[in-house]
Amino acid sequence: MVISRLKHYPVPMKRYQQLSHKLRLRIERGEFHPGSLLPSIRALSQQYQLSRNTVIHALALLEEGGLIQSRPRQGFQVCTGNVTVPPIRPREVTLGATAFSVLGAANRPGILALGSADPDNHWPLVDWLYRRMATSARQRGGNPDRSSHYSLPAGDPHLRHALADHLNATTFSCNSEQIIITQGAQEALSLTLRTVAEPGDLIAVESPCYYGTLQCVEALGLKVLEVPANSVTGIDLDALETTLQQWPVKALLTNPTWNNPLGFNLDPQGRQRLMALANQWDIAVIEDDVFGELSFNGQRISPLKVLDTDERVLYCGSFSKSLDADIRIGWVLPGRYFERLHYLKFVTSIACPGLQQQSLAELLRGRRYRQHLNRVGPCYGERAQRLADDVRRYWPTDTHFILPRGGMLQWFELPEAINSDQLFRQALAEGIGLSPGNLFCTDDRFGHHLRLCFACYRQDKKQQRAIARVGEMMALNLN
Numbered sequence: 001m002v003i004s005r006l007k008h009y010p011v012p013m014k015r016y017q018q019l020s021h022k023l024r025l026r027i028e029r030g031e032f033h034p035g036s037l038l039p040s041i042r043a044l045s046q047q048y049q050l051s052r053n054t055v056i057h058a059l060a061l062l063e064e065g066g067l068i069q070s071r072p073r074q075g076f077q078v079c080t081g082n083v084t085v086p087p088i089r090p091r092e093v094t095l096g097a098t099a100f101s102v103l104g105a106a107n108r109p110g111i112l113a114l115g116s117a118d119p120d121n122h123w124p125l126v127d128w129l130y131r132r133m134a135t136s137a138r139q140r141g142g143n144p145d146r147s148s149h150y151s152l153p154a155g156d157p158h159l160r161h162a163l164a165d166h167l168n169a170t171t172f173s174c175n176s177e178q179i180i181i182t183q184g185a186q187e188a189l190s191l192t193l194r195t196v197a198e199p200g201d202l203i204a205v206e207s208p209c210y211y212g213t214l215q216c217v218e219a220l221g222l223k224v225l226e227v228p229a230n231s232v233t234g235i236d237l238d239a240l241e242t243t244l245q246q247w248p249v250k251a252l253l254t255n256p257t258w259n260n261p262l263g264f265n266l267d268p269q270g271r272q273r274l275m276a277l278a279n280q281w282d283i284a285v286i287e288d289d290v291f292g293e294l295s296f297n298g299q300r301i302s303p304l305k306v307l308d309t310d311e312r313v314l315y316c317g318s319f320s321k322s323l324d325a326d327i328r329i330g331w332v333l334p335g336r337y338f339e340r341l342h343y344l345k346f347v348t349s350i351a352c353p354g355l356q357q358q359s360l361a362e363l364l365r366g367r368r369y370r371q372h373l374n375r376v377g378p379c380y381g382e383r384a385q386r387l388a389d390d391v392r393r394y395w396p397t398d399t400h401f402i403l404p405r406g407g408m409l410q411w412f413e414l415p416e417a418i419n420s421d422q423l424f425r426q427a428l429a430e431g432i433g434l435s436p437g438n439l440f441c442t443d444d445r446f447g448h449h450l451r452l453c454f455a456c457y458r459q460d461k462k463q464q465r466a467i468a469r470v471g472e473m474m475a476l477n478l479n
């Protein structure tokens with residue numbers, strides 16, 4: 001009698017067993033591909049808030065089970081052969097409705113948008129910009145001699161010059177003739193994809209990846225190959241190599257610096273290898289660098305474009321994350337694809353609005369934009385920490401994340417029993433906007449993940465209450 005009752009109450013797993021189980025699931029889901037290295041012991045202990053000893057114990061268990069093997073001076077590698085992971089195959093994207101409901105939700109009046117990637121736009125420089133635009137608009141309005149003419153498709157020459165000066169001073173050398181101004185990075189991404197690929201072509205992306213990329217791919221009739229990525233080391237380059245060997249990939253679309261949604265920054269060796277693979281397989285690289293200027297320590301991370309020896313990188317940037325998303329001005333340096341992209345910009349929208357472009361050109365003059373960035377990065381770093389503190393206080397202990405060192409986004413792995421689509425709907429009903437994990441892939445592999453944005457997380461009462469409430473919802477769902 002006693003024995004049969006005991007059967008219903010299994011001995012709880014020890015912490016190292018729980019971690020080993022979680023890592024096994026991540027490997028089986030394809031997050032860590034056979035042949036790739038697991039994050040370091042230090043990174044795992046930070047991510048799971050466990051001691052190094054517990055992590056070592058968990059890894060030993062996986063090693064005993066033949067799932068990973070130790071590589072001298074490198075770490076632990078996922079064994080080939082002993083694990084069945086879902087193969088990377090071309091997939092159609094069918095994201096539309098969910099993405100629209102999330103974006104729609106974030107924009108509804110009264111919603112506390114914790115999930116969408118909006119910057120804080122309460123900075124003196126943003127005020128300056130809008131005042132400057134108002135002055136220019138008034139001057140134009142009051143000018144009886146004004147004439148009507150379209151801006152140039154590649155952009156206002158003053159803005160292109162000012163942007164080239166800014167990039168030369170902070171990022172890489174270029175000249176204004178290489179730049180095309182776009183309506184935000186979203187238009188840049190759409191134009192780059194249209195430039196390098198045709199309907200039915202295959203585009204490799206990090207998985208999870210920004211849903212706007214997936215939506216673009218969907219709208220253009222392309223297919224994605226989702227290459228696993230994680231918050232510590234970024235895209236799995238072994239898996240990328242295998243993918244390139246197996247499929248006729250047209251382009252890699254990557255967000256290597258302070259990635260959306262994972263928050264990673266691909267290290268310099270990874271960047272070298274990525275570019276070597278692109279050269280070897282002769283594919284275009286679309287580099288989405290919208291968060292590149294937002295390192296918490298103020299240091300500019302060198303984009304892939306710097307390593308581009310044969311003009312195959314189409315480099316995309318924007319003012320949406322550093323100033324305000326509503327300005328809708330971004331840019332692309334399309335390298336060898338300039339002519340085609342220039343033509344597509346012209347036939348798509350002729351040009352971007354002149355008023356914004358002229359005011360931004362003035363904003364970029366002098367040092368004020370750089371001074372602004374030096375304030376924003378560290379401030380976002382503090383806010384990331386505040387959000388992390390509140391999540392640790394109010395969410396289940398089984399919530400895991402790696403604190404990023406730049407950007408504005410935090411990716412969470414929730415307890416497995418939590419369905420983040422359901423959580424999203426529950427929170428929305430109470431006026432809280434979240435971004436559920438499945439928005440960032442083509443299937444439901446991130447069904448217990450969430451992305452939040454910390455750019456505006458000042459830890460005020462309303463925000464704290466919302467985080468606490470989401471924690472309560474999760475606790476209820478777990479019981």
Ligand SMILES: Cc1ncc(COP(=O)(O)O)c(C=O)c1O
Nearest residue numbers: 117184185186210260318320330
């Ligand atoms: C990674 C990434 N790329 C591009 C965009 C679109 O940027 P924009 O507002 O400049 O069009 C976003 C917006 O969230 C993003 O997160």
